Amino acid sequence: MFDLTTFRERIAALYRRASPYDGGRRATQRDLADAVGLNRSELNRRLRGAHNARLISRDVHAVVQTLVEWGAITTQAEARELLALVDCPDFTPAEWQSPPLDELTARESAAPAPIQTSNPNQPPSNLPRPVTSLIGREREMHEAASLITTRRLVTLTGAGGVGKTRLALEVAHRLLRGFSDGIFLAELASLHDPAAVPLAVAAALGVEEQAEQLLTETLRHHLEHKDLLLVLDNCEHLSVAVAHLVQELLDGCPRLHLLTTSREALRLGGEARYSVPPLPLPTREVAITAESISRCEAVQLFVARAVEVRPGFQLTADNAAAVHYICTQLDGLPLALELAAAQMYALTAAQIAAQLAARFRLLVERRYDADPRHRTLQATIDWSYSRLTSEQQALLHHLAVFSGGFTLEAVAETMQLAPLDVLDTMTELLNKSLIQAATSLGDDAGNAEPRFTLLETIREYALLKLREAGEEQMTRQAHAAYYQQLAELTEAKMEGSERAAWQNRLEQEYYNLSTAIGWSLEHEPQALNALQISSALWPFWRSSGRLSEGRRLLAVALSQAGEQAEPKLRATALTSTGRLAYFQGEYDTAEQWFEAALTLWRELQDARGTVSTLNSLGGVAYRRGDYQLARRYYGDCLVFKRQIGDKLGISTSLNNLAIVAGVLGEYQNARALFEQALALRRGLGSKLYIAVTLNNLGDVANNQRDYAAADNYYREALPMLREVGDKWRLAYALIALGDIAVDLDNYNEARLLYKEGLQLHQETGDRLGLTQFLEGMAMLAKEEGKLERAISLWGAAQAVRRMISAPLPPAQGARYEDIIASLRTDLGTTAFARAWVGGQMMSQEQAIAYALELIPASETSQNIYP
Template sequence: MLARSRLVTLTGPPGVGKTRLALRVARQIHRGFPDGVWWVDLAPLSDGALLTHTVMDTLGITDRLAHRPAGALAEPLGTRRLLLILDNCEHLLDETALLVDGLLGAAPRLRILITSRQVLGAAGEHVLTVPPLSLPDPEEPPTVAAAEHHDAVRLFTARAARAAPGFTVQPGNVAAVTALCRRLDGIPLAIELAAVRLRTLSPERILALLDTRFDVLAEGERDGTHRHHALRAAIGWSHELCTPDERRLWARLSVFAGGFDLRAAEEVCSDADLPERAVFPALAALLEKSVLCRKEAGRRVRYQMLETLHAYGRERLHQHGERGVLRRRHRDYYQRSAARANVEWMSPNQVSWLSWLHEEWANVRAALGYCATEPGEASSAVGMATALRYYWIAAGAVREGGHWLSTALHLHPEPDSTRARALWADSHFALLRGDIRGAEARLAECRALAERLGDAEAGAYATQFTGLAALMRADFRGAVRLLREALDRHDRSHAGRINDIWLALYHLTLANALCGDIPAAVRAGRECLDLCAERSAELSRSYALWALGFARWSQGDADAAAGLIEDALRAKRSLGDPWGIGLCLETLAWTAAAQHRPVRAARLLGASAARWQSFGAAQPTLGLLVANHRRCVAAIRHALGERTFDTSFDQGRRLSVQQAVEYALHDRVDVAPPAPATTSS
């Protein structure tokens, strides 16, 4: 269907295998999509306003730019041939339909595959109802040969053999196995939950227990469909066969969004009724019973529940009256983690925290959502959102950070230090989005509050980000004065301030360089670099190296600048920093032009242009880079001529990220040399 239609929706009841089918389709046709097949699980997402951010995060598209979110996603997809799978959309139908309509209109080579219990109702949607697995005919005598022709029996047998090695369908059990598969209506999830019980029960005993469960459902849930009853019976029966600790943990684990690790489970789910020492045995038992699945995440192990089992756990948590308590414990855990990540950002743990927060992002969102919806939690929302600032910036999620900070400001109108903190933090994100006027309005309110309250911390931050606003307005001398003042006002002994001291030094390096005060720029850059080295903060160090390189380039020392920026690029390659890689490729093009290497410069400009396009921009968007970019383009066009420039630029643009970095560092890449320029007489 995807060959004929750009939008296909797989629909059907829960547990029927929509996700399984979507992933199988992806494996079979992925070669037809040179830009990849991308899977986005929407089950953990409760706020439709963050749908676009979630898709962008999966695709690796940053939102640092001043676009509307949908535009920031549509532009980079414009010419890419990829398949986007949006899984579990039923709770976000309107938002998904709106997003899909915009993306298909903007990206003519895009294909989208949806899984949902309901159709979207979007224009051009082709719907495929996913049927249950094939079942033996109840009118036919059950034989092993006939049974093994049917998908439901084959799945039961495969899963049963995992649970009870050596299990096979035999003449003695074929009647019970086929009856069991029919009783479960061929629903894959229900069959898997039943099959795992063969560790301790026979097929006949499982069938008898399920029949009892169906009788209960028939009395208590008369409005449900038969297939829904089949799945509910299997899940409810699996739940009843768990120990009290396992049932309690199943319910409590439903508070997590998108998965969790053992440490989170122990801290959030344990109490007097479920001691911490009992969590792991119960978790291991749920894993054995296929209630949980295990996933490797680097060196970490994470656990997850299928959405249907997750929803069942939520029902039980609500019935036990524990939902409010568990949501607060969940928020507290991720709030503590965010605060610790902020304190340890300038440390050897910087990259580990970046990875951890990325893996846990669905849970962090859920914790922020709790702060935003529960009365009296606005102060916690501000604290958590400001603690996550550097993660949002490093991950390219500036617009989402602004969303949460703006929400916190709306929730906390009281003129106190909490609001002052939210104002300066939100101004930072407004500046990163290019909204200088909006940032300056927030900063004016922050300064007034700081003066009225005698809040020295808020005053220092207001000064710092007013300095950044001046830098972005090209008032370089004003920026230098304000950034120096902010550094004097910051309390350097405070662990939570070191991140912003580093940021002020980084911006001071750029401002001094743009003023032409190279000695001051180098001093600030070296102090910035020393701070990173002292704390082994590698991501921050890569930006300090780039800033020093920029200062040397501004001085006219292209060789020294290239060496520093190449060092930064090596670090960014190992750290996986796509925005920083684009920045390095751009400025290495300038140094190549200054070194009279115009073909290299044109190729690097093409490579950087591809990176900027992936962020939704055609050229560098930081205002202070635009003039240098344009001068570089003009110089190498003049040196090469239009035809050779265009050929070299296109060669660079076609490079993958890895190829572009290899070329930038070693001048090695498999590209044909540009044809010599020709002239007509």
């Protein structure tokens, strides 16, 4: 069950609570990285699986041993659970018996074991035995059991149907031998009168009322000296009465422990709240196959319950996608999955998946013994909804329009309220398990703004209520307006020192941005919103590798907005579309968009827009090999930028002029211009633009065969590019480093660099970048003596360059012509022609597959340059 996300989150929770240093300082990820012999960035990439970085068994073992040494892991079971999350082999017996793991053995032997019901000497209890098996929940059982043994009051909280009762029963059974006077369950779900709570507890314990004595006092006397665990199930509708009783019992019974289940906490001092999550879902990175999703607990539960109503049902290649969709749409919520599986007596998995849009009609429990609150999925949520105030209900309705989570700021802005005016109501929804705290992209200190999310099932319910109230249109307009304002900050934010933070924020808000664009496009009067958002996001579309998506949305928005769009907005959108086409290597298409934009900018007499578009046209001219035209464009831009004192713009124009000088072989001039640009950019503190110029200086050094200098420039640039998340530029740097590795005969290193660069170019859809990968692999094939393959790859690359109008720069082209002429002599005219024509007839995809045959399947990129 490979679940890197859960592994990463659990590791973070463990090291943050460790205090291995003098003065009680808490550990950080940097401390963990140092302890296991990795730098922090590399450990972070491996924990996230970023850029094909992978955890290996040695890394996982080192992390676990460090956490044991720090005292964050205390049992073998906890250590093994971490290993299992990433399919890591167990420690050997010798390792378990060696420090620091040998300390776990003694601790583990004292842990409570599952009870054997056939043992007549076990402590007393009234715990029922569930009629169905519990699927998964090993981590939750271990964590909850550990809490109960160390804290006297533990409350399992969570949304209705998440499995709180089932988990509480399983944990209680496992702990039975740990309480000498037994474990007793009082079920409160059917009670309506708060005064009946003590009666239900007394009945569960077999305690009778005494004359002239309050029942609570009788209970306290009965439990005063007992080593006992009392389980109170379904407390939410009687929370005040339960809290009063619990407090009185805890005060008077020092050996008593209580485990309660509730949709909201009791809010008592000393209460340990354990939030029960839905069952884990298949990760997005995993391909949907029967084998891959069968390891997921949500899928396992659905299949197990489906077999109960349709014996012989199996997870197969034919139904895997439908089962995956069902589990994902139902959030891994056990009740919802069981209700869906119950429909398998009459429907197929594909039919259930197709009808989930009407989930509240479909998911009905037909067993006569079902809890009335759980007979339908809607009844489960209705019950929680009915207990909300009108203000809480209104906020829940409003939250339905968000996708992928939200922040307090976003909610407050879209409701036109101050954050503090929303905070209390949001906190109540969080306490009632109707919204969940979500993971934020932040630092180890937890400084990122907290995010919250709705389970999809609750979001659908809230959306129905929003529509019933007739407020969907107004709420979605407010949502779209907020995300339009957010998007319009993108270009300025991503040009400065905040680029990495802003990239992270846009990644978190990606689904909200997409929802705002999609809704605006579906409602034609709002098409201008879609055009403004998609146009403003062009730097994000590029840096995140979503160029095709950005172009598609811009094309649709331009079409739908039509004449509604004011000339300035239309010119901005045309420029943005041209930039995305440029970054995908479609220079003819990009030029058309830029020329159309330039006409509008000039009509508007907008100097900034005009100069920006001229700069883009300079890029097109450069890629086509018209270097003198590119130099004129860039020179004109530099004059204007100096006139208005735009330092970043000046540095960009200097950088562009230097690039032209470099390809023309004017290396001294190029280096001087780059150094001027770099000084300006260092002063501005923009890591992205510093990295760009460092890369360019690396290119100059590379062309001059000064590989040591080139390597130093690239090494300094790469961490910055990884940090800011610019996949497009990072890919070019990796390919360039691969070229150096080939020239230095480091062929295995070159393979790793080329492979990572290829993957990034494929993500961005950059055809020129893919061509440079083919050229690099051709040189590698040539150096390894695979001459015909080298010629075919160069032929394929040349065909693509011709197709996209991107000739080789003069210096590079002259070198390749010399090499190819030499190969023609070595191979002979016939063999050379056969290989060259064969390459030119390949599609780009076929040529890439042919090149990858030079990289063994076992060869994986380890980000050798951090």
